[in-house]
Amino acid sequence: MDWWLFLLLFFLGLGVLMMIGVPVAIAFLLVNLAGVYYLWGGVSGFNQLILSIDSSISTFVLVPVPMFILMGSIMFHSGIAQRMIEVLDQWLGFVAGRLAVLAIGAGALLGTLTGMAMGSVAMLGSTLTPEMERRGYAKSMSIGPILASGGLAILIPPSTLAIILASLGGFSVAKILIGIIVPGILLAIMCIGYIVVRAMLRPEEAPAYEAPRIPLAQRLSDAAIYLVPPICVVVMIIGLIFFGTATPTEAAALGTFLTFVLAILYRKLNWQVLVKGVGSATQLSVMILIILTGSAAFSQLLSFSGATAAITGLASELPVPPLLLLVLMQVIIVFLGMFIEQTSIVLVTIPIFLPIVHQMGWDPIWFGIIMMVNLEMATITPPFGLSLFVMKGIATRGTAMIDIYRAAIPFILINILLMAIMIAVPDLVLWLPSKMN
Template identity: 70%
Template sequence: MAWWQFLIFFFAGLTFLMFMGVPVAIAFLVVNMVGVFMLWGGFNGFNQLILSIDSSISTFYLVPIPMFILMGTLMFYSGIAPRMIKVIDQWLGFISGRLAVLTVGAGAALATLTGVAMGSVAMLGSTLTPEMEKHGYSRSLSIGPVLGSGALAILIPPSTLAIVLASVGGFSVAKTLVAIVAPGILLAIMYVLYILIRVKLRPHEAPAYHVPHVPLGAKVKDTVLYLLPPLSIVVLVIAFIFFGWATPTESAAIGTFLTFLLMVAYGKANLANLKTAVGQATQLSVMILMILTGSAAFSQLLSFSGATSAITTLATTLPVEPVILMLLMMLIVIVIGMFIEQTSIVLVTIPIFLPIINAMGWDPIWFAVIMMVNLELATITPPAGLSLFVMKGVAPAGTTMTDIYWAALPFIMINILLMVILILFPPIALWLPSFM
């Protein structure tokens, strides 16, 4: 079988199974098993497949995945998130388009708690979207910021997807987590600037209304009690990684333990909350690790079929500038992201892109950051971005998918603009890791 025939078979089989509703992890395993049978000598090849599966998940650097997920679920199910949103709201009472800006601020804060875009969209969409519509906000402005800020959960550490990407690509997990800090903050600022400009130009989309006055003392007290502690845990985790005081695995364990102590301090460490948080974390961790089992086998099959060397040769001999090649790769990811979820995108594309990255001499951390922005974009890209369907489920009655698609469009363009900026100006992504 020629390498191009193998690629056609793999992607056609994977697409067919996913459209049939087969879970991603099972679809990857089935297609890999067929590929192993055809390329590795029938049933004897399954022994190697088992070894590949074992080696892909029996590694120490994957331990932060369940730890960070548990850290997020402990915070999420202990009632910390609603209190944080309330505190942020108290400080934004004087801003035009206050609720839309609050959505971005709350999304950035929730990003440090959940690490899952759909969870943030569900919470923000069910609480803030009806509030915005009640105060006369346009439907687009009441939905768009929720979609955009919910996706920040992928880009702002601690990000499980960043660990998956670094693990599959063989990049430094610590540097990848640190490198996405600046782009995540920059993207949130770009969202806020867009909202402020839009409200200034089209004030009827966010009518002014009376906001109850909150005394400064009450604001400071609530900030110290309910905002600083959870954010301090996240900052401490990143600081441990940044300064090399602890590995990402150790930092994740410390962060999870401190989160548990915070639950105890808030009086939320009851059996029901702990059971729900641990159960949800276990479910998400198993799902991600099952998907990861297909990565090593797929990479080996690519090499065995000759696809890796052929694609590398083709990419390095194209008569285009390297920046054009990068743009083409990101365009491919955008198109794929319209139909499948982020972890699957990583497993499909990184084994193909990695030889090109090495051949072109690109900094892998720079590429990882650009890729992370693109993966964030995939959550809100029509027609099949997962956050779009979550938003439909929690949006006010009468909201159509067309309304949601149009609301997402400006934030899709902002994400693409950030990708272009990062491609043209690599130091934005690399300056923070350079101090490690």
């Protein structure tokens, strides 16, 4: 069978299974089984598949994934994350478009805790959107910032998606975690800048209101108690990784331990919180690891069928500039992001894209972080971005999909601008990782 026919049948089978409602992990397993049976000598090839599955998840590099998920889950279920947002709100009373800015700031905070875009959209959308509309905010100003905040969840370390991307791509977890810091902060600043300027130019879209006056002493006290300690945990994790004092796995374990200590000190850790926190973290971790089990087999099937070598050769011989090839790869990611979630996109594309990246001589860290910005943008790209439908499900009555599409467009353009800057100035991504020990 020609490689292109194998690839076509593989993705056709995957698409059919997903359309009839089969979970992504099971769909990958089934098409991998069919491919192994055909290419690896029938039933005897299943032994190799088992070894591939075992090697794909039995690696020290992936240990930070459940650790970071558990850390965020405990902070969320213990109420630490919600209290952080409340304290942040106390300091934004003077800012134009206050609640919209709060959505971006809260998204950045939740990003350090959960790393899940759609989870961030669901939480902030259900709490902040009704309040913004009650205050007279235009739909585009109440919905758009919530959608944008979800993207920050995967661009603010510690990011589970960054770890998964690095482990599948075979490059440094520590460097990609440090490399996403500057783009993540820059994206937050660009979004906040847009909101503030728009609120100043069109005050009717984000009406000012009298915020409760909280004494400075109380704000400082609340910040010192409820905001500084959790942020210090995240900063400590990043610092340990940056200076080479600890591996990402060791830093994740220490951060998770300190999160439990914080929950105890706040008197928020009880049996119910423990069961919910560990239960949800286990469920999410298992889902991610099951998806990853298909990675090694998929990569090997691509190589065995000749698809990897053929695609790499085809890409290198295309009569187009390398920049256009990079853009085409990003367009594919946006298209996939309309239908499947981010971890699955990484699983599908990395085995195909990474040989091309090496062939072109691009830095895989640089490419991976551009890809992450694109992945978060894909979830809010009309007409089928997954976060758009999450927003529709929790939006106030009377909100049409066209309202959500319009609200997302300015923030999609901001993401495209950030990607263009990263492509034009690679040092924006690579400078900080180059300074690591």
